Amino acid sequence: TTQCKHWNNPDGWQSIVSFLKATGYRVICIDQKAESRRGDFQTRIPAEAEDQTGDRPLQERARWLRHAVVFIGLSSGLSWLAWAVGTPVVLISGFTHPTNEFATPYRIINHHACNSCWNDARHRFDHRDALWCPRWKDTPRQFECTRLIKADQVVGTLRRIPGFGQGMRPQPRQLATAQQPGADAAARTAVAPSGSTDQEEPVALAALLARPHGDVVRGGLAVGVTVAAGKLLDLAAARIAEGDRNASSNDLAGALQNYKQGVDAIRYLTQADPDNAGFQRSLSVALNRIGAVLFVQRNLRGAHAAYSASLAVIQKLTATHPGNPSFPRDLAWCHALLADVLTAQGHHAEAFEQRRHNAAVITQLANTAPDDSTLQRALATSYQNLGDAFLPLGNIDGALTVYRISLGLTKRELDAHGQDPGWNALYTSLLQKIRAALLAQRQVAPPA
Known part of the structure; x- marks a missing residue:
């Protein structure tokens, strides 16, 4: 014009x-x-x-x-x-x-x-x-x-x-x-x-396989582990690794079979030595993999059971080993996984509680390590996810509040570290969600 x-x-x-x-x-x-x-x-x-x-x-x-x-x-x-x-x-x-x-x-x-x-x-x-x-x-x-x-x-x-x-x-x-x-x-x-498709990918499983420290530790001749237990732990780790290869090639049936064999071996170890924190954490890791495959296969009941069992294990470990910094991270991760499946099941109130627990744990971790960029991004993401969990409950004000908290964290990191692709993507996503929430708020507001 x-x-x-x-x-x-x-x-x-x-x-x-x-x-x-x-x-x-x-x-x-x-x-x-x-x-x-x-x-x-x-x-x-x-x-x-x-x-x-x-x-x-x-x-x-x-x-x-x-x-x-x-x-x-x-x-x-x-x-x-x-x-x-x-x-x-x-x-x-x-x-x-x-x-x-x-x-x-x-x-x-x-x-x-x-x-x-x-x-x-x-x-x-x-x-x-x-x-x-x-x-x-x-x-x-x-x-x-x-x-x-x-x-x-x-x-x-x-x-x-x-x-x-x-x-x-x-x-x-x-x-x-x-x-x-x-x-x-x-x-x-x-x-x-060019050549784009709309096929849904197994996001939950891909994220889980890419997660650092998400593997089963091998036994071998590690201190405090008997030769027999070490061999069994090596077997479990090999089954989990083979399951990961199956999952990466989209052979979900093969992945599930290998993951279950790995869990069977680790369960035997945990029953023989219930106080071994390493065995318990390996069990949690393996159960999360089973839950992810079942989630991708849309077996939501099975995924819920696997994730719940993993969460119970890691909650006990966090309580009994308060000085171990890795267990709270695992705990936050397990809350997020369980929230995903609860959301898919339509259990929004329960999903919200899991998101709230996830945000609380990550907030505590991030406050103790303000220079850890990975934790700061996890914190911003957890608040974004908490905002998403508010919406199905009809609480638009709550969603906007936590979206804006996440946006503030994101802006701070962008200002401090320049244009980072991950932070940019989160920033764009939050702006879109805030706008959608404001539009929804306007539609449900009573007339003046």
Whole structure:
């Protein structure tokens, strides 16, 4: 609708589209018009972008955006629509102040150039002037706010997005990312991953296998373990390791069989020596693996039983060995696993209690180690999950409170350590959840 909304770098869009195509993405332009011209300023779709312009229904645009990986845009309607459907937005801004739009960790603005005239009370927008630039019109500095933003800056922002260039795609029940390049004509582009699928992955099992210190310790000739017990513990560890290999190759039946054989061996050891903390912890680890496989197979009753048994073991260990720092971490993990299956079963009140216990344990751990970035991220994540658990109970205020606590922790870590992909992903997720909760709060609020 006006040239100040465009990215006025003459080579910007062509360079970005070429970069995205070379990285392996489809690039879709969903503007109303394929080309626009205002005086000496012209914007058109780069040759490599797919043309989906035209007078299309807004719902169709929303579908493109909802399933995009990235959306690159300007201060215009499609950027707001991308944000509204839950898609992270790379926002090239200039004539508006950052407070003018929604929050995004992927905003690009040049504070060393003229900017934010739209929010300057000394200037009144003239909707009849398509080349409105209240400070520098008809001078060499006209539209410098976006003209001086280079493609390299946009590329650098794209590379900060977690998973970018690595086959990034939507995750179960949650979008990965979306970006929109554009202002008007050639300026709004949705980016889709090549060959993306919507198949749900065994997230719980993958997370469990990737977890540090989540293995069964081998026995061998360890001090305090008899030769016979060491051999049996080695056998259990071998069965668990073989089960992990089965799980990694999606052979869940084989994984479950090997995990159960490992548990049988460890149970024999725990019965023979019930005071051995190492045996007890190995039992908890193995039971969690069984629970994860059953959870992925949607055997929720079996998963609940396995996770509950593991939690009981680790609760006893934590109580009897208060000086061991690893047991509280295991305890928090077990609360989270049990909360997952309770949520899937629809037992939301019980799931909330497990999330609350998880947050309490991690809070205590994080307070004792403020410089441990892993614990600080676990703390922020636990509060986010606690917020999720509030919602099915109808407690939107509670959800917003803990979401904002998590957001504060996340902002603090981003400020302290720079742009970290994991923290950026958490920050984006929290912003989306806070917005959804605020919308839900508005819908249920009584009329004034």
